[in-house]
Amino acid sequence: MFYRENGQFKTSYRADQQILPILQDRIAMLVLLVVGFVIVPMLASDYIFRAILIPFLILSLAAVGVNILVGYCGQISLGSGAFMAVGAYAAYNFFVRIDGMPLILALVLGGVCAMLFGMVFGLPSLRVKGLYLAVATLAAQFFADWLFLRVQWFTNNSSSGSVSVNNLQVFGFSLESSAAKYWFCLLLLSVIALLAKNLVRGAVGREWMAIRDMDVAAAVIGIRPMFAKLSAFAVSSFIVGVSGGLWAFINLGAWEPAAFSVDQSFRLLFMVIIGGMGSIMGSFFGAAFIVILPIALSQILPAVTSALGFEISTASISHAELMVFGGLIVWFLIVEPHGLAKLWAIGKQKLRLWPFPH
Amino acid sequence: MKLHALARSAALVVVIGSSLAANSAFAQAKEQFFPLLSYRTGPYAPNGVPWANGKQDYLKMINARDGGINGVKITYEECETGYATDRGVECYERLKSKPGVALFDPQATGITFALTEKVVNDKVPLITLGYGLSVAQDGQAFKWNFPLMGSYWTGADILIQHLGKKEGGLDKLKGKKITLVYHDSPFGKEPIPLLQERARQLGFDLGLIPVTAPGVDQKAAWLQVRQNRPDYVLLWGWGVMNSTALKEAQATGYPRDKMYGVWWAGAEPDVKDVGEGAKGYSALALNTSGTQPKVIQDILKYVHDKGQGTGPKEEVGSVLYTRGVIIQALGVEAVRRAQERFGKGKVMTGEQVRWGLENLALDDKKLAALGLTGVIRPISTSCADHMGSTWARVETWDGTKWNVGADWYQADEQIIKPMVKVGADKYLADKKLTRREASDCQS
Numbered sequence A: 001m002f003y004r005e006n007g008q009f010k011t012s013y014r015a016d017q018q019i020l021p022i023l024q025d026r027i028a029m030l031v032l033l034v035v036g037f038v039i040v041p042m043l044a045s046d047y048i049f050r051a052i053l054i055p056f057l058i059l060s061l062a063a064v065g066v067n068i069l070v071g072y073c074g075q076i077s078l079g080s081g082a083f084m085a086v087g088a089y090a091a092y093n094f095f096v097r098i099d100g101m102p103l104i105l106a107l108v109l110g111g112v113c114a115m116l117f118g119m120v121f122g123l124p125s126l127r128v129k130g131l132y133l134a135v136a137t138l139a140a141q142f143f144a145d146w147l148f149l150r151v152q153w154f155t156n157n158s159s160s161g162s163v164s165v166n167n168l169q170v171f172g173f174s175l176e177s178s179a180a181k182y183w184f185c186l187l188l189l190s191v192i193a194l195l196a197k198n199l200v201r202g203a204v205g206r207e208w209m210a211i212r213d214m215d216v217a218a219a220v221i222g223i224r225p226m227f228a229k230l231s232a233f234a235v236s237s238f239i240v241g242v243s244g245g246l247w248a249f250i251n252l253g254a255w256e257p258a259a260f261s262v263d264q265s266f267r268l269l270f271m272v273i274i275g276g277m278g279s280i281m282g283s284f285f286g287a288a289f290i291v292i293l294p295i296a297l298s299q300i301l302p303a304v305t306s307a308l309g310f311e312i313s314t315a316s317i318s319h320a321e322l323m324v325f326g327g328l329i330v331w332f333l334i335v336e337p338h339g340l341a342k343l344w345a346i347g348k349q350k351l352r353l354w355p356f357p358h
Numbered sequence B: 001m002k003l004h005a006l007a008r009s010a011a012l013v014v015v016i017g018s019s020l021a022a023n024s025a026f027a028q029a030k031e032q033f034f035p036l037l038s039y040r041t042g043p044y045a046p047n048g049v050p051w052a053n054g055k056q057d058y059l060k061m062i063n064a065r066d067g068g069i070n071g072v073k074i075t076y077e078e079c080e081t082g083y084a085t086d087r088g089v090e091c092y093e094r095l096k097s098k099p100g101v102a103l104f105d106p107q108a109t110g111i112t113f114a115l116t117e118k119v120v121n122d123k124v125p126l127i128t129l130g131y132g133l134s135v136a137q138d139g140q141a142f143k144w145n146f147p148l149m150g151s152y153w154t155g156a157d158i159l160i161q162h163l164g165k166k167e168g169g170l171d172k173l174k175g176k177k178i179t180l181v182y183h184d185s186p187f188g189k190e191p192i193p194l195l196q197e198r199a200r201q202l203g204f205d206l207g208l209i210p211v212t213a214p215g216v217d218q219k220a221a222w223l224q225v226r227q228n229r230p231d232y233v234l235l236w237g238w239g240v241m242n243s244t245a246l247k248e249a250q251a252t253g254y255p256r257d258k259m260y261g262v263w264w265a266g267a268e269p270d271v272k273d274v275g276e277g278a279k280g281y282s283a284l285a286l287n288t289s290g291t292q293p294k295v296i297q298d299i300l301k302y303v304h305d306k307g308q309g310t311g312p313k314e315e316v317g318s319v320l321y322t323r324g325v326i327i328q329a330l331g332v333e334a335v336r337r338a339q340e341r342f343g344k345g346k347v348m349t350g351e352q353v354r355w356g357l358e359n360l361a362l363d364d365k366k367l368a369a370l371g372l373t374g375v376i377r378p379i380s381t382s383c384a385d386h387m388g389s390t391w392a393r394v395e396t397w398d399g400t401k402w403n404v405g406a407d408w409y410q411a412d413e414q415i416i417k418p419m420v421k422v423g424a425d426k427y428l429a430d431k432k433l434t435r436r437e438a439s440d441c442q443s
Helices: A023-043 A046-072 A080-097 A103-126 A131-150 A178-201 A203-213 A215-220 A225-252 A262-275 A280-307 A314-335 A339-353 B002-027 B045-066 B085-095 B109-122 B152-167 B192-202 B219-228 B240-252 B294-304 B319-342 B350-358 B364-370 B413-431 B438-442
Strands: B031-038 B073-080 B177-183 B205-211 B232-236 B259-261 B282-285 B391-397 B402-404
Touching: A023 A178, A046 A080, A046 A178, A046 A203, A046 A225, A046 A262, A046 A280, A046 B085, A080 A103, A080 A131, A080 A225, A080 A262, A103 A131, A103 A225, A131 A262, A178 A203, A178 A225, A178 A280, A203 A215, A203 A225, A215 A225, A225 B085, A262 A280, A262 A314, A262 A339, A280 A314, A280 A339, A314 B045, A314 B073, B031 B045, B031 B085, B031 B319, B045 B073, B045 B294, B045 B319, B073 B085, B085 B109, B152 B192, B152 B232, B152 B259, B152 B282, B152 B391, B152 B413, B177 B192, B177 B219, B192 B205, B192 B413, B205 B219, B219 B240, B232 B240, B240 B259, B294 B319, B319 B350, B319 B364
Parallel strands: B031 B073, B177 B205, B177 B232, B232 B259, B259 B282
Antiparallel strands: B282 B391, B391 B402
8 A cells, every 4th residue: 555656757777776766665764774873772771782783783794795695696605604703803903913903994904804715715616516615615614713723823812812802992982882882883784785785786796696596607698707706705705704893893892713613604604594595685684583583582481481380491491492493494494495585575565566466 | 363363462471471570670679689691501511500500509598598698689590601602791781780780600711701891891790710811810900800719820730739749749740741631712721821831930841732612522632642642631621521531531541540620620520421431530629519518408408308499409519519509609798798898788789799709708617607618718809819719629530429639739829920910911901901099999
């Protein structure tokens, strides 16, 4: 009823190529941004900020990065945790070794290091693909684990191998408060997600998708596989690297290599698969699913069981969490293998025809 | 339609239930809240569970026996971390804002590192009994950290002293080969600087063999041990790593009586599966085990006999269970001490509990009153020393139970103190922070 494009005419190519071609979408996005930047910080408590919103924003960013590689270019990667780790440790080294290093520059340089690292470990993608590539990228994960555990230089010769940062500032503004951290992450996420969205809509993105859909055919029509694959690795690792820096600097404050273990790689891959392969929007859904669901379950289950008159132990909650999680993943994959983003798209499509579907 | 109605009413119940729970928490202000971070799942669960049970049972016992701390009821909530840093941070953020929050025991070295950066702003003390950051002993640099009763540095030093004693003098260690088999994480790496310092002084040959977390795969490490034939192996493991190491040692034929574990490698879950194969293996003992101490008897009487125990009854009094009890006992005593200054029968804030932790003075008489006679040594903290005691003993597994040796060892201050000072200074310099003023001590 309210969501349809009748009467919205596009009279120029420019108008036809907008990210959000429907007026209602543009308004909704504007409202969403206002809510995100203004309303949420007014309402959210410290806990909501630090335990839910900030991890959600940072992992969304990581998921956008992984989605570019896995979803758009079809290069399955299990090394995302390693790219995050490289971003985090490189940013840390720039930050503590160079006096007066601005935080944003350190994060970006961390991203650049992750980009180079990702391109090196993306080289096998020129020869192998699919499951074989996934295993090859696993090497990146193990290499990073080894590197940051073993080479003391990267941890500024910290004897325990754990490093930490404090007194974070951006242009003189302190990033101590939860709201400031949230704004900073949201701002970075908005900018990078917008750039990523435009990238995948453009020529480069179409090359990636061509490679994903059928690399031989793509090569025949003149797409250079080497350029497409390596550029996907580069862009993806850069974004994942920046998110790794944020995860370490903003979310954890102090971290050890275990924070970027292979588990993290798997979680990122799940986010992309559940959220929706080949969709920027899907990355957000996936991150929300993975971050919020376990916390929500751990809060809701005790309330439900106490309402039913018995108490549930912490261990059972944690086991139930895993079971519900596993069940939901299986259910999602069967019902909608294209992820939450596809459900969202179907919902939108139905709304456009509502109330007279044909 | 029916299904929808059902879902809607279920959602309603959940919302009402959770808001009720939230309301009741806010309504009762006269309660001291103890957040209980724990892990009952994952590779470290066998060791994490008795520890968590001990922590919880002690609080239940205090409520049942004494009606709380000078009349202030204790409430608690457990939060599962799975030993993962990000989950631990989430738990911390969730529980730190509850009214009357007293202190945190993160129960993991990795989480301790992350929280160390956060407690300064939130003004909640962190107690890390026998683990955590060794340099945090320096209370003038780390205002909110309390590595009570020992750190990995004191532990490593005590082990070297014990080896020296066995050999007939520390100077006899010269030329000996001592190998550290360690969990490849901050937890396992912490003792290395001290062992290196000791190796330099005493002239023994220190070998370092890391074991990837969680420590199930140690074949390569023990091949190396077999190749080098060290005179002693120091085992710095946790959870499943310990029993695996003992099994591997058995398979490689490395004598177990030359293996010495840290106090986190000296509990029942570590050796039970190995049984006879672990015979002769020794580890540090921060505390005794068994059901004889009065505090354990009280827990059995007031909690378990009433059917309110947290875990199985047979487990009460095991090594890690007792350690959980001690951790919580010290926490409760810190609140009690704080009440002596800031008002009895009141709920203490995090800052006030910190003062209490900084002024703990538990002599033999007080320990007896707590029912901890013979379980631990007297402990007294100060503004400069957040550890309070660095004593420990060595215990040996005889195939069925741990036998605690008679000798108490104290870590060598002359070695530890300068190292703590240097480490704390480096930390402060890295963070561009300054030492606390003397006047800050009474705050």
